[in-house]
Amino acid sequence: MLSWVDGQDATALNLQNRGLAYGDGLFETIAVRGGRPSLLARHLERLALGCQRLAIEVDLALVRNELLQFAGLLGDGVAKLILTRGDSQRGYAPMAGAPARRILQGSPLPAYPAANAEQGVRLFPCQTRLAEQPLLAGLKHLNRLEQVLARAEWQGTAFAEGLMRDGQGRVIEGVYSNLFLVRDGALLTADLGRCGVAGVMRAALLEQGAALGLPMQVRDLTLTDLEQADEVFVCNSVYGIWPVLEFAALNWPAGPLTRKLQAVARTLLDT
Amino acid sequence: MLSWVDGQDATALNLQNRGLAYGDGLFETIAVRGGRPSLLARHLERLALGCQRLAIEVDLALVRNELLQFAGLLGDGVAKLILTRGDSQRGYAPMAGAPARRILQGSPLPAYPAANAEQGVRLFPCQTRLAEQPLLAGLKHLNRLEQVLARAEWQGTAFAEGLMRDGQGRVIEGVYSNLFLVRDGALLTADLGRCGVAGVMRAALLEQGAALGLPMQVRDLTLTDLEQADEVFVCNSVYGIWPVLEFAALNWPAGPLTRKLQAVARTLLDT
Known part of the structure; x- marks a missing residue:
């Protein structure tokens, strides 16, 4: 598949890159359809916020241009964009003037079972807790061992996603998605x-919900909130929305608001 | 400098490596003197524990042999050993059968000011807190953004190290060292x-302390403990021990037990 470093074809990266050494960077996973990156402005917005918070200097206009060019060549697939603080000598202090x-990296659009979107999915109850930092x-940074550990907790296809909680037991997100x-x-x-990753689709849905005049709350969620929910869904910027049918002993229908927003998400991804 | 991937000369790594994608791996920073890796058994022990806890499968005898060979060629310097879960496709789930x-990577022995060991150092009070996970x-894994952020808090040479606390304010460690x-x-x-990294020198000193019959406590430490301390020092497996003279408004002398253990650490590193 298509693979670039700094705008040039490449399949390898300098061993002294700080992405490898410390996970010192950010990434975005971007659906590409018909040569166009979906939700481009939101991906770039989150990336800009991440660069600001981690003090990574990069020309984001250049990143945008490269991404557009890359997506055009990719056609249909997923473009993973990684931005690292660049190379450095040993030691946590960055090397002055080293460019990000x-x-x-391109990959095919994932072949999820159609039932995930049509009927809904089960969530595996992950024991791995998200640490509070x-x-x-909110950032989609490269320190993702918690997700690696959580994803390793289940095998097979009975669970399409896992639910992650924080150290206090609050309900946060899926391993690959927001809830x-x-x-x-x-x-x-x-x-x-x-803790958690502030997903691009989550942000888009919050905005769409506001436009639809839906009452909305962004707040700490507990297992009791899950128990009392009428509908539950997970979302991300590759598949849009999957209704959640089951988590532990709890069950929900794929309800009307989920279906409505699922159509909204599909439109967001396709335009 | 000398640089190997899987036992072969290399300066670059496959872009699909999980070390880059997720920080999915471990590392060891090993002092090498006269072609011999210091504290080898302890480094390999910590690596083995990390592999076990992260479920990374690797032939540790092979790692040991390569490290010995590498150190022999390096002569004097620092050997940084990184072990990653290997390459994979997009997604947190590891690829079955992909080898670690x-x-x-070799680098020169760092040229620390002699005063760090002889007189002592000041600790910068880092605002970056360590998350509880x-x-x-204890592991020296590749998710090190907290250390990157902490190290970016100060510039210049007035502070040789920074003190890191956890989210509850407990005193944990230095950015590069144990306390x-x-x-x-x-x-x-x-x-x-x-939270924190269980340093190889820390482990060695605890063992040496036991052999010397010193009373020892491994427990939660607070700022009050720092205030009440007679002596304070930081340690790691490259420089051994540096006395700590100052942190915020607190001061300590480079005291007799620190000096005694400093000599012990030097011997540990040299043999």
């Missing part, structure tokens, strides 16, 4: 000020 | 069950 590295919360609850017609999703 | 990758605590306190002849160091 821009990595783009406000300085990194929404519907209750009495209102949309609820977890506050991500302590 | 063994990376070795018992599943990763010991001396009080009434007893040796105190932080419990690393929630």
Whole structure:
């Protein structure tokens, strides 16, 4: 598949890259359809925020241009964009003047079972808890061992996603997705000020929900909130929305608001 | 400098390596003197523990042999050993059968000011807090953004190290080192069950302290413990021990137990 480093074809990266040494960087996973990156502005917005918070200097206009060019060549697939603080000598202190590295990797659009979107999915109850780190919360950074450990907790296809909680037991997100609850017609999703990845689709749905005049709450969520939910769904920027049918002893239908927003998400991804 | 991937000369790594994608791996920073890796058994022991806890499969005898060979060629310097879960397609789930990758990078022994060991150092009070993640605590894994952020908090040479606390304010460690306190002849160091890196020199000193019959406590440490300490020092497996003279408004002398253990550490590194 297509693979670039700093705008050039490449399949390898300098061993001294800080992405490898420390996970010192950010990434975006971007659906590409018909040569166009979906939700481009939102991906770039999150990346800009991440660069600001981690103090990574990069020409984001260049990143955008490369991504557009890459997507055009990719056609249909997923473009993974990794941005690292660049290369350095040994030691946590960055090397002055070392340019950030821009990595783009193409892969096919994942072949998820159609039933995930049509009927819904089961969530595996992950034991791996998300640590509270406000300085990194919300960012899609390269320190992802918690997700690796959580994903390793289940095998097979019975569970399409796993539910992750924080050290206090709060309900946060899926391993690959954000989580929404519907209750009495209102949309609820977890506050991500302590941990979690603030997904691009989550942000888009919050905006769409506001435009639709839905009551919405971004706040701490507990297992009790899950128990009391009328509908539950997970979302990300590759597949849009999957209804959640089951988590532990709890069950929900793929309800009307989930279906409505699923159509909204599909439109967002296709335009 | 010398640089190997899987036992072969290499300066680059496959872009699909999980070390880059997720920080999915471990590392060791090993002092090499006269072609011999210092504290080899302890480094390999920690690596083995990390592999076990992260379920990374690797032939550790092979790692040991490569490291010995690499150190022989390096002569004097620092060998950084990185072990990653190997390459994979997009997604947190590991690819079945993908071999772990063994990376070795050589660098010169760092030229620390002689005063660090002889007189002592000042600790910068880092605002970056260590998150509590018992599943990763103690390991020297590749998710090191907290250290990157902490190290970026100060510039210049007034501070040779920074002190890191956890989200509850407990005193944990240095950015590059572990911390010991001396009080009434007893040796105190932080419990690393929630966060922190369990350093190889820390382990060696705890063992040496036991052999010397010193009273020792591994427990949660607070700022009050720092205030009440008679001596404070930091340690790692490259420089051994540096006395700590100052942190915030607190001051300590480079005391007798610190000096005694400094000599012990030097011997450990040289043999």
